[in-house]
Amino acid sequence: MVTRPLGLSSSIRSLASGICLGLILCSGCGLSTPSTKAKKPKPVVVPFQPPIAKxxxxxxxxxxxxxxxxxxxxxxxxxxxxxxxxxxxxxxxxxxxxxxxxxxxxxxxxxxxxxxxxxxxxxxxxLVDTHSHLGVYPSPHVWAHSDGNEMTNPITAGIRAEEAFWPQDPGIERAVAGGVTTIQILPGSGNLMGGRGAVLKLHPSRESRAMRFPGAADALKMACGENPKRVYGKGRRAMPMSRMGSLFLMRKTWIAARRYKLAWDTWRKNPEKMVSGVLMPVKPPKRDLNLETLAMVLEGKINVHVHCYRADEMLLQLKLAKEFGYKIKSFHHAVEAYKIRDVLAREGVSVSTWADWWGVKIEAYDAIEQNLALLTESGAIAVLHTDSEEGIQRMNQEAAKAYWAGVHSGVQLSEHDALKWITYNPAVALGVAEKVxxxxxxxxxxxxxxxxxxxxxxxxxxxxxxxxxxxxxxxxxxxxxxxxxxxx
Amino acid sequence: MTLLMALTIALVGGEIHTMDGAPMTQGTILIKNGQILAVGQDLVIPADADVVQLDGAIVTPGLIDAWTQLGLVEISGVDASNDTRSGLGDLSAFHRVVDSFNADSSLIPIQRVHGVTTVLVAPSGGLVSGAAAVFDLGGPVPISPDVGLVVGLGGQRDGSRGSRFWRLRALFEEALNYGKNKMLFERNQYRNLFASRLNLEAVLPVAQGKKRLFVRVNRRADIRAVVDWAVLNQIKLVLVGAREAWLEAARIAEAGASVILDPTANAPSNFDSIQSRADAAKLLLDAGVPVAISTFSAHNVRKLRQWAGNAVRVGLTQRQALEAITRRPSEILGLDGHGLLRKGAVANFVVWSGDPLEFESTVKAVYIRGVHQTKLHRQRVLFERYRKLNPSSSHNGSEDAQP
CATH class of the missing domain: 2.30.40.10 (Urease, subunit C, domain 1)
Known part of the structure; x- marks a missing residue:
């Protein structure tokens, strides 16, 4: 198995080197004698993160x-x-x-x-679960260990679930005993852009980094609907108080992300300029951790996973993604996905949902037991996720339940289709289907x-x-x- | 309805799991007026009976979930549709769920089509949450409007578990004193009591051992304390949740208390539940404790048979698991004629296409008090509506069925 730093493709390396240069320049040391020849300085590679598994x-x-x-x-x-x-x-x-x-x-x-x-x-x-909070909301459920939601700002795209993950969560072993081998850990849905998720192999480990699925891309967790407006609008009289506010903030942030990416692209093309016949390094743009994550989304290096229940909101999110040129990898929860399964099949966006969980919120009121079955019949990529330390121990049962709910209602699907809900399809949704x-x-x-x-x-x-x-x-x-x- | 109930219905040729003896093949059930007239293999079928062929299908008593919030919650997150808590303080013995119960809840038919016919509806919150009730899922009239008082012990955000338990004991003592000195109390000639008259009135029959006390409790130390207290004071005790009860199985059995539990709760979820284990039901049963399996749910009471299946997965026999969702909860809740199929029992039963605990099996029919229940429910209507997508139509699909 090859282990290597995650997502350190060439452009990131150069971005990273830029940051390194930037730091050196800003601190006023190094490169004190500008080269007189028009020769590029050899870039020093400093990755964003230390290499994994080394x-x-x-x-x-x-x-x-x-x-x-x-x-x-x-x-x-x-x-x-x-x-x-x-x-x-x-x-x-x-x-x-x-x-x-x-x-x-x-x-x-x-x-x-x-x-x-x-x-x-x-x-x-x-088995593969696209939606887990193991490690970030571990057992025992105590405030001191609840690290899944950084609800201090609706936009916290740059934070990482991996860095809150407690590898001693007793739930991990129990998930493995239920046949689960790969999970995506995600931040919660309190924020519009809640942060980065990571794909992990469930090895017993002393730290999350050592569990990372080699080569798997990070996730950006986004959330629409009730949760962010409840946390900010209802809880604090802050934006977003409405779905209008949510979309406004998302759009505003993507605009900033686009500008940020442009600034870095421009600098990467011309990290130096001639000043009086001497090639001088150009100061790189200021680094912003939220926008950096979003820029990586726009470059296709981070997968977008959107918590979204209602059909109309999923359609809105698809429009937003087109507007800014990124792809949504999976809608999560998506209890109304069956209402727009034609669109989801056409767009190739996967749907991560439960067999029968519903009703706790009004946006989860229109759930039906045949959601996964109907999606499958329509050719959409259906994924059974758990979002639960209990459910993750019996993913096979949940798939069986949704399978028979479909079959008994006359929906066309096979047992093989249903097994894929907990194996191949989630691997597709996580971008690791070539490996697991x-x-x-x-x-x-x-x-x-x-x-x-x-x-x-x-x-x-x-x-x-x-x-x-x-x-x-x-x-x-x-x-x-x-x-x-x-x-x- | 009355006409229908006056008819005799004969269900013939089923594999009948009466829960009152060995299952019988080629069995017949005769029902009239919402009651079972007879169950047997060679019954004489009255000439005027409406005959239903079972074709070898499995029949069980209607499933009973001994701890739910059905009829109290429509959408948990919509406060005005959530009536589980009294909202009137830590001592709410006077709070009765029967006054909040909504028999028209959209949740009810959704659970019923999965074979659940009877539920306990429990209040929550506070030290004393209120009185639980039992309903058949076929109408607004409770089987038992006040099946027992619900209290919660264990770790709290503020204050010790000990002070909480002390307060409960003091409340019971006061209720008994109040009961003995009602006349003086009414004439204002009795010392001040810390609980209100309404609370004391509601607690009194429980303190006198006439009504059940349901205690939501998980830690072994708390379980031990509450069981010993109940024995000393002759209180009819049911332990609810009871994650660590298996550690005190012998004590609970000896006390004659029973347990309602969730067989999927196997993780150390908090510091009251460190010794949670999936096979707790088996350990308790082996020690002679009556055990009912529950989903502890409102929206997902329909998972009850899956939960029973999971108990089999970790050691119960199929028979024990079926009992834990039929006969045992009926006994624990003191229901008359529920949870088993025999002469004189309430005609609550389910016809299954196969093993009731397996996903592959479907519910072919549900009878509650002799009435064949509709299979329609809101989710079914939504499914039919969207069976064929028709984006140009105002409502996307075909004509709606009426739930």
Missing amino acids: EPGAFDAQSVQQDSILIYNATLLTADDARPQIEGGWIRINNGLIEALGSGRAPKIMKGERRFDAKHGFLTPG GSLVIGKHGDIVVWDRHPFSVYAKPQLVLIDGLIRFNSTEKRIPWSDFEVGQ
Whole structure:
């Protein structure tokens, strides 16, 4: 597995180098003798963030000595359109990746290989949740650990859920025991632009950075509807008090982001200028952490995830995105998505929603049990998310419930479609479908072995592998991951 | 309605889970006037009976959720549609949910189509929240307008749990004193009491052990304290939530108390629930404690069968899990003729296409007091309305069905 700094593509590197230069110039040291030749100074690369998984103690699947593991005697539910189901199947994980899979007699054991008899159970890809607050709203629920909403300003695009994430949340281990291997952690929806989310692999870890999904882009969490207007308008008589105010502020911020990006683009093109025949460095624009995140959205380097319940508001958000030239990757909650499923299918925007959660707010009053099914039938990318430490422990059940709700109402869809709601489709929504989300050779060794079909209410994971490492084994005595649960 | 109820209905050829013995195949249920006339395998069907063929479908008693806010909440976030709290202070024993209950709530048919026929409706908030009631989900008349008093113990934002428990004990003591000295009190010849007359009146039958006391409590230490107090004072105790109750299972069993719990609550959610575990229901049952499974919900009471399925997942038998959403809650709440199918019982039952706890199974029919319930509800109407998209039409779809 390759671990590398996230999103440090060339333009970011140059942006970063600009910042470095800027700091040097501003502090009045360095480059005191301007070059007399028109030769570019070699850029010094200083990334925004330190590299991932290179610090002491950080998890790096590559660095873990892994035995190959062979699981056999299982029905493989692959979530792969090319071959959705393999009866009497086996799969081999080597070096953290799926090396081979097939049906019939399991291949000969390799030297040092571990074998696992699935005993006619079912095997699926590790489950993926696009919407989790594990770690940022951890258990126990105490104010001192509630770090998911920076509700001091409706625009806090530059803050990062990753930097509030408490890796000792007892909910993490419980999610893994339910078959979840990848999650996106997000800031809450109190703000219009609440901050950056991150995609994590659920390895036990001492810090969030070591859990980051290598190469996965960050998210920008946006929110429309009731929450921001309640927090600011109702709570503080501040903007936004209405949906008008929300859209106004979003638009105003995107305008600023566009100008910010332009300023940096201009500077990047000409970081130096000739002054009296001498090439002098130009002072770069002032760095703004909110606008920097939004500029990365405009450059397509950060995925936009919008908390939005109502159909009309989703349509508004689509218009706003077109106006400023960014793409929305997923609408979250979206209980009214079925009303505009034609548009969502056409625009290729995924929908992350529940099976049946509803009604707590008036914007969640028009939920129906067939939302995921109807979206699927219309060709939209349907994703089952949890937004819940309870729900994340039974994503398979939630998918089963929504599947049967659709089937019993005559909606056209298959079990394979429904399995994709919790595997392949969320991987698409997070931009990591080339690496996880289906049982395909070369993808991460994220595997769940179930004792029976995962759409049964009685089904339990027997074995959960993440990057080829056994992270849950039902036959082993449980040793809590979280220090919080020790010695109580 | 009356005409319909006067008819005898015979449901024939079902796999009947009476919860009163072993399930019977090829069974018949006879109902009249909202009651079960007979359940059996070789019943004589009256000539004038309306016969319904069950074709081997599974029949269970109507499901009972022993702790909900149904009929009190339409939209939690809309204050004026949320009537769970009295709003009249920490001591609200006089608060009765029956005065707020909305039988026309759009939530009710949405839960009913998933087999839930009967619910306890609980107030919340404060030390003493008020009186809970029990309703069948087929009309506005409660089965029990005052099934017991609801109180909440445990960790608080301000003040100690100990002072809270002391206040409860003092309230009960005062209620008993008030009961013994009512005449003096009325003549203004009795010492001042810290609780109002309305509170004392409501607490008195509970303190006398005539009515149930529901205690929302989670920490083992609090559970131990409240169980011992209840035993000493002969209070009819039901523990609600009770995350750490499994640690005191023997004590609870010996005290004759029962437990209403959520089988999915398995995390240390707060410092009252450190020892939460998913298999608590099994541990309690094994010790002989009556256990009812609840969703603790309003909008999602329909998850009740899924919740029971999850209890099976961690150790209950299917039979135990079904009992925990039918017969046990009926017993715990003291309902007469609910939760099982036998002669003289209330004709609340559900016809299922398969295992009631599995997602694949559908509810084919719900009967409440002998009346076949409609399958229509607001979400169903919305689904039909948007089954085919028609963006140019004023309302997007076909003619609406009437809920």
